[in-house]
Amino acid sequence: MAANGNGKNPLSQIKRRLLIFLAVFGPATITAMADNDGAGVATYSLAGARFGYSILFILLVVTLLLAITQEMGVRIATVTGKGLGDLIRERYGVVVAVVVFLGLAVANLGTIIADFAAIKTTAHLFNLPAMPLILIVILISYAFVFRGSYKVNQRLFLVSSLFYFCYVVSAIKARPDWGLAIKSLILPVNIKLSKEFIFGAIAVLGTTITPWGQFFVHSYIIDKRLTADKLKYEQLETFFGAFLTDFFSFFMIVATAATLFVNKIQLVAGEQAALAIKPLAGNLAGVLFGLGILNAGFMGVVIVSLSTAYAFSEFFGNEGSLDAPFEKGKTFYILFLSQLVIAALIVTIPSISLFQIVFFTQSLNGVLLPFMFFFLLKITNDRTLMGKHTNQSWYNYFATISSFIIIIASVFTIISSFLK
Amino acid sequence: MLYFSELKGKKVSTEDGILVGFLEDLIFQADQLPRLTKLVVRTPNREKISILFNALIRIDQSIRINKQYNLGDLEENELFLVKNLLDKQIIDLKGHKVVRVNDVVIQDKEGWYISGVDIGTLAIFRWLKLDRLLIRAHAAFGIRIKSHFLSWGDIQPLELSRGKVVLKKREERLQQVRSEDLADYLERTNVRNIKKFLDILDDKFSADVISHLNINYQSAIFRSFTPEKAAKALQFVDADEAVDILLSLPSKKRQQIIPLLPDAKKQEIIYLLDLSKTPIGKLITSEYLTVDSGDTVGQTIAKIRLQSQDFSFLDHIYVVNQEKQLVGVFNLHELLIQNPDTPVYKFMVQNVIVVHLSTPEEIAIKKMLKYKIFALPVIDINKKMIGLITFDDVADFIMKNI
Numbered sequence: 001m002a003a004n005g006n007g008k009n010p011l012s013q014i015k016r017r018l019l020i021f022l023a024v025f026g027p028a029t030i031t032a033m034a035d036n037d038g039a040g041v042a043t044y045s046l047a048g049a050r051f052g053y054s055i056l057f058i059l060l061v062v063t064l065l066l067a068i069t070q071e072m073g074v075r076i077a078t079v080t081g082k083g084l085g086d087l088i089r090e091r092y093g094v095v096v097a098v099v100v101f102l103g104l105a106v107a108n109l110g111t112i113i114a115d116f117a118a119i120k121t122t123a124h125l126f127n128l129p130a131m132p133l134i135l136i137v138i139l140i141s142y143a144f145v146f147r148g149s150y151k152v153n154q155r156l157f158l159v160s161s162l163f164y165f166c167y168v169v170s171a172i173k174a175r176p177d178w179g180l181a182i183k184s185l186i187l188p189v190n191i192k193l194s195k196e197f198i199f200g201a202i203a204v205l206g207t208t209i210t211p212w213g214q215f216f217v218h219s220y221i222i223d224k225r226l227t228a229d230k231l232k233y234e235q236l237e238t239f240f241g242a243f244l245t246d247f248f249s250f251f252m253i254v255a256t257a258a259t260l261f262v263n264k265i266q267l268v269a270g271e272q273a274a275l276a277i278k279p280l281a282g283n284l285a286g287v288l289f290g291l292g293i294l295n296a297g298f299m300g301v302v303i304v305s306l307s308t309a310y311a312f313s314e315f316f317g318n319e320g321s322l323d324a325p326f327e328k329g330k331t332f333y334i335l336f337l338s339q340l341v342i343a344a345l346i347v348t349i350p351s352i353s354l355f356q357i358v359f360f361t362q363s364l365n366g367v368l369l370p371f372m373f374f375f376l377l378k379i380t381n382d383r384t385l386m387g388k389h390t391n392q393s394w395y396n397y398f399a400t401i402s403s404f405i406i407i408i409a410s411v412f413t414i415i416s417s418f419l420k
Numbered sequence: 421m422l423y424f425s426e427l428k429g430k431k432v433s434t435e436d437g438i439l440v441g442f443l444e445d446l447i448f449q450a451d452q453l454p455r456l457t458k459l460v461v462r463t464p465n466r467e468k469i470s471i472l473f474n475a476l477i478r479i480d481q482s483i484r485i486n487k488q489y490n491l492g493d494l495e496e497n498e499l500f501l502v503k504n505l506l507d508k509q510i511i512d513l514k515g516h517k518v519v520r521v522n523d524v525v526i527q528d529k530e531g532w533y534i535s536g537v538d539i540g541t542l543a544i545f546r547w548l549k550l551d552r553l554l555i556r557a558h559a560a561f562g563i564r565i566k567s568h569f570l571s572w573g574d575i576q577p578l579e580l581s582r583g584k585v586v587l588k589k590r591e592e593r594l595q596q597v598r599s600e601d602l603a604d605y606l607e608r609t610n611v612r613n614i615k616k617f618l619d620i621l622d623d624k625f626s627a628d629v630i631s632h633l634n635i636n637y638q639s640a641i642f643r644s645f646t647p648e649k650a651a652k653a654l655q656f657v658d659a660d661e662a663v664d665i666l667l668s669l670p671s672k673k674r675q676q677i678i679p680l681l682p683d684a685k686k687q688e689i690i691y692l693l694d695l696s697k698t699p700i701g702k703l704i705t706s707e708y709l710t711v712d713s714g715d716t717v718g719q720t721i722a723k724i725r726l727q728s729q730d731f732s733f734l735d736h737i738y739v740v741n742q743e744k745q746l747v748g749v750f751n752l753h754e755l756l757i758q759n760p761d762t763p764v765y766k767f768m769v770q771n772v773i774v775v776h777l778s779t780p781e782e783i784a785i786k787k788m789l790k791y792k793i794f795a796l797p798v799i800d801i802n803k804k805m806i807g808l809i810t811f812d813d814v815a816d817f818i819m820k821n822i
Binding site: 086089090093094095097098313315316317318319320324328 | 506507508509510516517518519520522543544547548
């Protein structure tokens with residue numbers, strides 16, 4: 001074919017590039033979409049209900065930060081061919097590796113519990129049997145992860161990503177003030193800079209930019225065996241993925257802002273949004289919103305659990321790939337499954353305080369994030385590892401500022417939570 | 421034997437106690453015998469210097485080096501232990517990830533070199549200084565955990581500089597491995613595999629390997645050899661060892677092999693075989709003391725006080741592993757100069773001179789005289805210790821024969 005079509009035939013060149021892009025497409029988008037997991041949707045709903053359209057402005061900032069931070073991870077993974085766990089272990093030794101892994105594993109378990117809780121609550125609201133539903137989620141993820149290859153799993157996640165269109169429909173049904181929504185997105189409109197708002201903003205940031213997200217995008221790119229020559233495409237995908245994620249977040253916030261905020265209905269928990277918007281936006285909107293949460297919970301459960309399993313195999317060197325046969329990747333697979341089972345069991349304990357688990361998880365993520373960015377910045381500026389792909393000076397400036405915003409935000413959350 | 425985790429960050433000072441810095445890394449030659457060549461030390465003013473290894477005097481609370489030490493640079497074929505080996509991914513022949521290098525095992529007897537890497541979970545806990553806790557916690561449930569050791573012979577040094585630790589057990593490489601290491605490795609496979617390996621080695625080397633195998637492997641291998649092949653292999657094995665092996669075979673097979681041996685060897689072996697009618701069984705005493713390789717000096721001394729009150733003779737303490745196999749020995753002097761907290765595996769002599777039950781009395785006594793040891797442990801075919809023959813037996817034997 002016209003592989004040497006260096007500008008002679010622009011159409012076939014565009015076609016070729018598009019094909020490469022589609023071949024590369026997957027890891028960054030899936031990671032970004034998974035950042036809108038069950039817990040994420042709950043946070044967005046809560047923020048939309050409480051602060052209305054004004055919180056949308058934060059979304060723009062979050063999208064930028066997500067794009068920049070994920071891009072660093074994507075670049076490191078494609079250039080070095082190593083996961084974040086690999087690099088941390090090899091640069092900082094066993095002790096740091098063990099501490100980071102333990103932190104990540106506990107925080108991830110908390111996130112999985114939160115996602116199961118989102119599934120459970122939504123199931124209750126729609127009078128679906130919660131426990132069988134959780135069991136089905138576990139069985140499906142078992143079937144795909146244990147039996148399927150990387151390719152099969154990527155397809156599953158991409159199909160799952162399509163379900164986020166539920167929120168678009170929900171939002172349209174809610175008949176929002178589109179003009180105000182778009183304006184709020186670009187300009188800081190009606191922002192009341194209260195302590196509550198700052199917390200809301202940080203919560204939105206914290207649910208989107210997560211330690212596991214940083215780990216997962218690395219591992220997933222490596223499992224896909226993307227190499228440095230595809231870096232440009234993968235960077236493009238990262239920006240696309242960040243945009244897509246917050247494109248859907250936009251509709252989540254709009255759907256709740258147009259209904260709950262406008263009518264001054266307070267939510268106790270974000271998961272109840274689906275039921276709460278029903279009388280205001282109609283049955284279809286409510287059901288789709290609920291379906292969206294179920295799907296987001298499923299995606300979160302599988303991907304967060306995978307991220308722990310990937311991280312473990314990177315830190316401690318056992319085989320960890322969706323393409324590995326069970327015999328070789330035993331630890332990887334068992335670790336994946338046991339997290340689901342443990343989380344599901346914890347969710348079923350009635351006396352357990354889910355609120356506290358979520359709070360603890362968020363705090364732990366807040367503690368981990370600064371370290372993640374320390375590692376990311378250290379590695380992306382290391383010429384021996386990154387070669388010509390180190391952070392260019394202007395970009396480094398940007399990345400450092402973004403990292404510091406996130407670090408300050410997480411430190412702020414932690415300190416204020418202790419002052420309460 | 422030392423673990424690198426126990427050395428890292430250790431104070432480096434001269435013999436008269438002047439601080440040089442703290443150990444950060446080691447430099448070694450990346451070849452078949454990875455000798456340590458330089459100590460990489462971080463000085464108090466954050467400088468990094470590489471000190472030639474020959475300046476080392478000893479390692480106790482700190483690493484003691486000569487006052488006049490020399491500095492050197494990284495030479496060709498040299499690698500850093502931390503930068504190039506520690507924490508690196510180990511992959512197998514097919515490129516599958518297996519595990520990471522959790523610690524590096526350093527041999528401090530007979531020259532300093534890297535004898536292999538520790539890939540066990542225990543090593544991770546050792547870095548966290550929780551290894552004793554883990555061992556104790558397991559012991560509470562009656563489980564013994566041990567470190568998982570990968571011999572240097574299983575690693576391909578060439579790949580190290582590329583940041584990868586590749587396991588290559590490809591056959592043509594085996595010859596460059598030390599025969600002891602190979603024997604150790606082979607003992608972990610089965611007899612059929614061992615035979616396959618021995619077939620591709622040259623006679624001399626394969627005899628070396630055979631002599632380092634334990635007796636039941638030796639016996640199984642010779643049983644499967646044709647008499648001609650057995651005779652050929654035996655001529656490279658020490659006569660004492662050869663007799664042990666022959667005695668473990670059925671007498672019919674033995675009779676077939678002996679005539680095929682070269683003359684000089686045949687004479688010697690026939691003579692020794694005659695002696696086997698007086699094996700050492702009746703000489704064995706059970707007055708001996710064993711400790712676990714993980715026991716500390718303090719625990720050992722307590723054990724001596726408690727258990728050896730009735731002993732008429734105690735010179736050596738024997739070290740056994742979890743399977744109760746004899747793995748090391750040390751004498752009382754070596755014990756007393758150590759710190760109470762030091763585990764015995766750190767200073768024991770691993771190369772224990774032993775005799776078997778079938779060893780003839782005369783050979784056993786010759787061995788004691790040759791190595792000038794006051795007692796020899798007797799082990800069974802599983803390397804488990806049965807008892808001791810002591811200098812008393814030598815005295816009796818000489819008295820009888822004067």
